[in-house]
Each structure stands twice: as structure tokens, then as C-alpha cells.
Amino acid sequence: MSTTSSEAPAGAPTAVPSEQARHLLSRFTAGPTPALARTVAGSGHLRWFEEQLSPDRIADPAGDQVDTWWPDLARTPLDLWQRNVEGVRSGYDVMRDYAAWQLTRRLVSQRQVHETMTEFFENLLHVPATSDGQFTWRARYGQVVRKHALGRYDHLLNAAIVHPAMLIYLNGATSTKTAPNENLGRELLELHTVGAGNYSESDVKDSARILTGWRVDLYDTWQRLYVPEYHATGVVKVKGFRDPNRSADGRAVLRRYLTYLAHHPATARRIAERLVTKFVSDSPAPALVDELAQVYLRADTRIVPVLQALVRSPQVRGSVGAKLRDPNEDVLASFRAMQVSVEQPVDTNSATAVMVSSTGSLGLVTSTWPRPDGAPLSNEAWSSPLRALASVGLHWSLANRSRPTAQVVHRDPLSWLPPLPASFREVVDHVSRTLLYRPATSALVGTCVLATGVTPDTEITADHPFVVSGIPRLLAALLDTPEHYAR
Numbered sequence: 001m002s003t004t005s006s007e008a009p010a011g012a013p014t015a016v017p018s019e020q021a022r023h024l025l026s027r028f029t030a031g032p033t034p035a036l037a038r039t040v041a042g043s044g045h046l047r048w049f050e051e052q053l054s055p056d057r058i059a060d061p062a063g064d065q066v067d068t069w070w071p072d073l074a075r076t077p078l079d080l081w082q083r084n085v086e087g088v089r090s091g092y093d094v095m096r097d098y099a100a101w102q103l104t105r106r107l108v109s110q111r112q113v114h115e116t117m118t119e120f121f122e123n124l125l126h127v128p129a130t131s132d133g134q135f136t137w138r139a140r141y142g143q144v145v146r147k148h149a150l151g152r153y154d155h156l157l158n159a160a161i162v163h164p165a166m167l168i169y170l171n172g173a174t175s176t177k178t179a180p181n182e183n184l185g186r187e188l189l190e191l192h193t194v195g196a197g198n199y200s201e202s203d204v205k206d207s208a209r210i211l212t213g214w215r216v217d218l219y220d221t222w223q224r225l226y227v228p229e230y231h232a233t234g235v236v237k238v239k240g241f242r243d244p245n246r247s248a249d250g251r252a253v254l255r256r257y258l259t260y261l262a263h264h265p266a267t268a269r270r271i272a273e274r275l276v277t278k279f280v281s282d283s284p285a286p287a288l289v290d291e292l293a294q295v296y297l298r299a300d301t302r303i304v305p306v307l308q309a310l311v312r313s314p315q316v317r318g319s320v321g322a323k324l325r326d327p328n329e330d331v332l333a334s335f336r337a338m339q340v341s342v343e344q345p346v347d348t349n350s351a352t353a354v355m356v357s358s359t360g361s362l363g364l365v366t367s368t369w370p371r372p373d374g375a376p377l378s379n380e381a382w383s384s385p386l387r388a389l390a391s392v393g394l395h396w397s398l399a400n401r402s403r404p405t406a407q408v409v410h411r412d413p414l415s416w417l418p419p420l421p422a423s424f425r426e427v428v429d430h431v432s433r434t435l436l437y438r439p440a441t442s443a444l445v446g447t448c449v450l451a452t453g454v455t456p457d458t459e460i461t462a463d464h465p466f467v468v469s470g471i472p473r474l475l476a477a478l479l480d481t482p483e484h485y486a487r
Contacts, residue, residue, distance in 0.1 A: 014434045021045035022437055023320045024311060026487040027279050028052070029112035031333030032437045036112075049311055052113035053150060053304050063109035069344045069352070070097040077136035077164070077222040084131075091135035098129050098139050099366035100352040103359070104342060107332050117303065118142075118149040119328070120278060122367070123374035124271075125160045125192055127169045129367035134168040136222050141165035153271065153301040154262035158255055161188060164216045164224040170372060173216035177232035180208040187372050188258075189238075194266035199239065206236040210243075210257050213250045226251060239264070262301050268293035274377065275310060280319045282378045288315045321486040324379045327362035329487060330391055331355050334479055337435050338398045343407035351408035362390045388485075395479035399472040413471040417460075424449070424466070425456040428474065435478050444481060451477035 014034055017025065021040040025032045028049065040048050051058070072080070072094050084091045106115045122145050129138050141163050148156035160166055161184070167173040170184035185208030189199040199207075213231030217223050228248035236245045236253070241260045243253050261267055272292035276284035291313070292306050299305040310316060325333060335342075335355065342351040359366045363382060369375040376382070397403040401410040418430035425440075428448045432440035440448075445456055452470045460466055466474075478484065 014437065015041040016433050016437055016439065017041055017045070019320060020317060023317075024049060026333075027316075027323070028116050028311075030106045030115070030329070031336035033336055033339070037437050046311070049113065050308075052111065053307065055111040055114035055150065058111050060110045063105050063111065066101065066104045066108060069104070070101050072097055073101060073139040077140075080136050081219075081222055084135075090131060092131035095129040095131060095135050095138060095367075096353070096356055098142070099356045099359075099368075100345065101139075102142070102366055103328065103332060103355045104352050106328075107335055107342065107355075113307075114146075114150055117307075118146045120275075121145050121149050121156060123369075123377075124274060125156070125166070126369060126372055126374035127165045128370060130370075132169075133218060134165045137163065137165040137168065150303055152262075153267075153296075153303060154259045155301075157192065157262045158258045161192070161211075161258060162214050162224075162254070164222070167214055167216050167224065168218070172211055172214055173218060175208065175212050175214075176230040177209070177212050180205070180212050180232060182208040184208070185211055188261070191373055193261040193270065194239070194264055195270040198266045203238045206238050207257075209234075210236050210238070210245070210250065210254055213254075263297065265293065265297065268296040271296060272306070275306065276315070277377045279310060279323075280313075280315050281322050282380070285315050288313055321482065323487050324382050324485060325487050326375065326382050327359040327364050327387075328366055330362055330485070331358045331394065333484065333487070334394060334398055337479065337484065338475070339411045340398065341409040343409070345407055347406075349404070349406045351404035351406065354404035358394055362394065363387050391485065392476075392480055395484075396472075396476045399476035399479065401472075413475075414467070416471060416475065417467070420467075421459050421461045423456065424452075424454045424458045424460055427460050427466075428456075431474060432478060435475065436481075436483050438483065444478070444483065447481055448474050448477050 015037040017032070017037050017040050022032065024045045025036055025040065029036065072089060075083075080091065080094060083089050102119075106119070109115050122142060125145060127134055127138060127141055129135070141160070144159050144163055145156065148159060164173070166184070170187055171181040172184040175181035175184070182204050186204045189203060189207055190196050209232040213226050213228060215225050215227050215230065217225065226249070228250075231248055231250040233245055233248060233250070236243050238257065241257055243256065245253050247253070269289060272289045273284050275292060276288055280288070292309055295309045296306050340351070345352045347353070356366055364375060416431050416434060417427060422430070425445055428445050429440040432438060432444055449456060451473045452466060454460075454466050454470065
């Protein structure tokens with residue numbers, strides 16, 4: 001079985017979207033494909049975006065197919081733990097499967113905005129996909145985030161904070177009324193809701209007390225349970241939230257507390273600011289942040305109206321090329337640009353595993369950021385010389401079809417060329433339209449001249465040396481340009 005991010009036959013004319021359509025695809029998908037380019041050219045990019053906001057209405061056979069490729073991700077937490085202890089398969093290996101599944105689904109899914117927003121909220125409510133105890137529940141945690149990624153944030157927050165993966169990671173699984181652990185209570189305030197500087201130490205202590213009672217049966221059954229005798233009763237106050245908290249069963253007060261935090265104006269601003277940082281600029285415009293925060297509050301924490309306001313803002317339209325691709329985005333966009341098809345994995349040499357290792361080479365293996373604050377959203381984190389060199393290596397390998405070579409189908413090099421003979425300038429323009437979905441500028445032509453040694457007016461014929469050995473240099477040069485590196 002195989003699946004691909006492109007449905008266009010080799011040599012087919014490539015639709016060139018408008019700058020704004022290409023810009024929207026670069027921000028809210030894993031990268032353009034010929035099919036996406038045709039869609040936004042035919043129906044308009046904003047219409048496409050609106051359709052994407054209802055993912056359940058979009059058939060996704062390719063995404064459904066890859067859901068079956070990693071059977072360990074469907075195992076129970078207890079089964080995963082026992083297999084880890086018995087040496088059958090480690091939690092580390094299972095989490096590499098999870099990273100491969102994430103990347104592959106983002107590569108091929110028709111529900112690109114849903115995939116993008118799932119990644120956004122998994123980063124906001126971050127639980128590392130590591131081989132520590134939370135690996136037993138991590139794939140299921142991702143499914144919970146996915147379920148709510150285009151829904152309401154209050155629903156997502158209520159589901160995520162008491163999920164076993166989050167409880168294990170931030171010590172909520174062992175917190176009790178006699179020894180409340182403040183880790184989850186603090187990060188809930190600082191990272192998941194109101195943000196740093198908007199709470200006191202007293203708020204943290206009561207936040208931790210409200211969270212007590214939830215447990216995970218660590219190293220035994222790995223089941224989540226609620227134990228009323230572990231819940232700390234008594235009056236609690238966090239910012240404007242007050243509750244007598246009399247019941248030993250504190251689940252109701254916790255739901256009220258999380259719902260309060262999700263609706264807090266500081267939470268609205270924090271989510272709005274992260275959205276603007278991710279999809280617009282590293283210097284979020286205060287007016288846009290304020291506007292999106294108000295939309296969020298008026299919409300009762302629903303995410304879709306916020307995204308609708310975001311993509312129609314002049315700040316988005318004016319931010320073309322202002323963001324750099326992070327490791328995940330570079331790997332996925334490069335695979336999609338090269339129209340690579342991946343097949344069901346067999347071992348660590350398979351294309352899907354190579355995608356995971358490639359994100360590590362570029363700076364961060366998918367979903368393994370070690371701190372609870374989530375991977376950085378700013379350009380600065382992903383613009384070092386070493387990162388640029390790693391990207392050059394990735395692009396060169398894909399252009400030369402040298403890696404990956406297992407469970408993968410690469411596009412034939414000759415299929416990138418226009419009908420020959422043609423001038424080298426015409427060749428560059430044709431390939432730029434096919435690879436980058438834009439006509440070649442004089443600067444792009446100049447870059448390709450330097451990469452290949454072929455002058456712009458040289459006539460390229462079927463037996464020209466460039467056709468024999470120069471096509472990979474041209475492809476790699478285009479992938480190395482800011483037009484591809486930026487999103």
C-alpha cells in the first residue's frame with residue numbers, strides 16, 4: 001500500500017495560484033500540491049479555507065489509510081507498558097511510530113487545516129512524545145486534541161488537563177490533598193491559559209488543590225481514576241474564580257474552574273497572540289491580537305470564528321514570506337514539493353521513518369520538545385546556520401533521490417522538464433511553477449545559473465549535459481531558496 005501528497009501526472013501543467021492563495025496554503029497546510037493549487041485557482045482560497053473548517057465533511061481516504069500503518073498506536077496503555085518491560089518493543093520505538101504517523105498524516109491528509117490546528121494545540125498543551133511513563137497514553141492524548149482542535153477551547157482544556165498523559169507528565173497523577181503537587185496547577189495557568197505574570201503564588205496553590213483527586217495507576221494498570229479521599233476540600237480562589245469546594249468529589253469544581261480559565265480575557269489574549277505569532281508574524285500586532293481575543297470571547301471559546309477573522313485580516317495578507325518553516329514544516333513541504341509518495345513502513349529505513357529522523361537533523365524530532373512550554377514559534381529558533389545547512393542536506397537528498405530509498409516513490413527527474421528544446425530560462429520557469437507554484441523571478445534564474453553552470457539563454461535539448469546530470473542541482477537550488485524556506 002502507498003499514499004501520496006500529489007495526484008498530478010508527470011508533465012501535467014501546474015496551476016499557479018495567486019500570491020494570496022499560495023500564502024494561505026503555505027501557512028495552513030503542509031505545503032502546496034498540484035491538486036491544492038488547482039482547487040484554490042478554481043474555487044478561491046477563502047472558499048477552500050471555509051470548507052476546511054468542517055473536516056468531517058471532507059473525505060480523507062489517504063489519511064484513513066495511514067491510520068492503519070502503525071498498529072502499536074492502537075494498543076492499550078497496559079499492553080504498551082508490558083511490552084516495554086518485557087523488551088518486546090520499547091516506549092521510545094512506539095513514540096517514533098507516533099511521530100511518523102503525525103508526519104505522514106500531515107503529508108497526505110485532505111484535511112490540511114485540521115492537521116495544522118491539531119499540531120498547534122498539541123504544542124500549546126504540550127506533552128512530549130518520549131519514552132517516559134506518559135508514552136503509554138500519548139497517542140490517545142493526541143486523538144483527544146485532534147477531536148477538539150477546531151471546536152471549543154473550553155472543551156479542549158477540560159479534556160486535556162485531566163487526560164492521563166498530562167496527569168503523568170506534570171505530576172497530577174500523584175498529587176494528593178496532603179501533598180499537592182503544584183506542577184500541573186502552575187503550568188495550567190502559565191502555559192495553557194492566562195499566561196506568565198497574570199497569576200500569584202496563592203493562585204498556584206489553590207489551582208493545585210482544585211486538581212487533586214485525579215490519579216493514574218502508575219506501573220500497574222495505568223488506568224486513570226478519581227479518588228475522592230485524595231481531593232483537597234475547602235474554599236479556593238484563583239484570580240476571579242471562587243468556590244466553597246465542599247464536596248470530596250472535586251470533579252465538578254474542576255470543570256467550573258477550567259471553564260472559567262478558558263473564558264478569561266487573559267487566556268483569550270494568550271491564544272490570540274500565539275495564533276498571530278504562528279500564522280502571521282513574530283511581532284504580533286496588538287490591534288490584531290485584541291480583535292481575535294474579542295472574537296474568541298464572543299464566540300464562547302470556539303476556534304473557527306477566530307480563524308475566520310484571522311485569515312481575513314490585512315496583517316495576514318501583508319505577511320507573505322515573514323515566517324520560516326520549522327523542522328516539521330520543512331520536511332513536509334519538501335516532500336510535498338518533490339511530489340514524493342510514501343508507502344507503508346517496514347523498518348527504520350522506510351520513508352516514513354526517514355521523515356522523523358530528518359526532523360531531528362533539522363533541530364527537533366517531531367513532538368519531543370523537552371519542556372512543557374511547547375516548541376518555539378519564532379523564526380529565531382529555526383534560522384541558525386546549522387539549521388540552514390541541515391535543510392540543504394535534506395533538499396539535496398530529495399532532489400537526488402538518494403534518501404529515502406525504501407517504501408517510497410520519487411518523481412522521475414525528466415518529468416520536471418518542459419517540452420524540449422527550450423532555453424534554460426524557460427526550463428527554470430517551468431520547474432519553478434511546478435515545484436514552487438510561482439513563476440521564476442530573475443533572482444531565481446540567477447540562483448539556478450550559479451547552481452548548474454548553465455547560462456539563461458542556453459538551449460536545452462534532450463541530449464544536453466544538463467538533462468543527463470543537472471536536474472537534481474536545479475531542483476535542490478529551488479528548494480534552498482527563501483521562496484521555499486519561508487512559509
